[in-house]
Amino acid sequence: MTLSYNNIIVAVDGSEEAKWAFQKSVAIANRNNATLNLVNVIDTRSFAAVEAYDRSIAERAQGFAEELLGNYKKEAQEAGVENVNILIEYGSPKTIITKEISKKYDVDLIICGATGLNAVERFLIGSVSENIVRHSKCDVLVVRTQEQAAE
Incomplete structure (x- = not known):
C-alpha cells in the first residue's frame, strides 16, 4: 500500500469552497512532490439553451476558465509545486472528472470543494462532489472548511 500521492486532480469552479480545495491541494502536492492537475469542466448543459441566442457564452466560459486556472497555476508554482497542469474540459463535471x-x-x-447546488437540484440530480465520491476509483478529499492543511 502506498502512503503518498503522485498525481492529484483539484476541481475548481471559481467558488470559495473550490478555492479552499485548491489551497489544500497545494499543501498535499508539496508534501508528496506530486503533479497537480488543475481542472475546470465547463458544464455545457448549463448554457446550451441560452447559447442558441448568444454564441459568446462558450467563449466567455473558456476565458473565465483560462484566467482562473492560470492564476491558480501561478499561485501553486509560487508555493513550490513543480509540476502543475491546466485542464479545461467540456461536458458534465460528474462524468468527465x-x-x-x-x-x-x-x-x-481527487480533491474538490463541497460546493452544492440548491437543495432541489441536489435532490434531483445530486452534487458533483457526491458523484465523484461514489464513482471514483481513487481516493477523494471533499473540502468543507477553510482551514489550511498543516504543512
Whole structure:
C-alpha cells in the first residue's frame, strides 16, 4: 500500500469552497512532490439553451476558465509545486472528472470543494462532489472548511 500521492486532480469552479480545495491541494502536492492537475469542466448543459441566442457564452466560459486556472497555476508554482497542469474540459463535471480525466492522467487523489447546488437540484440530480465520491476509483478529499492543511 502506498502512503503518498503522485498525481492529484483539484476541481475548481471559481467558488470559495473550490478555492479552499485548491489551497489544500497545494499543501498535499508539496508534501508528496506530486503533479497537480488543475481542472475546470465547463458544464455545457448549463448554457446550451441560452447559447442558441448568444454564441459568446462558450467563449466567455473558456476565458473565465483560462484566467482562473492560470492564476491558480501561478499561485501553486509560487508555493513550490513543480509540476502543475491546466485542464479545461467540456461536458458534465460528474462524468468527465471520474471517468475520463482520472483515468487519462493516472490520478490517485481527487480533491474538490463541497460546493452544492440548491437543495432541489441536489435532490434531483445530486452534487458533483457526491458523484465523484461514489464513482471514483481513487481516493477523494471533499473540502468543507477553510482551514489550511498543516504543512
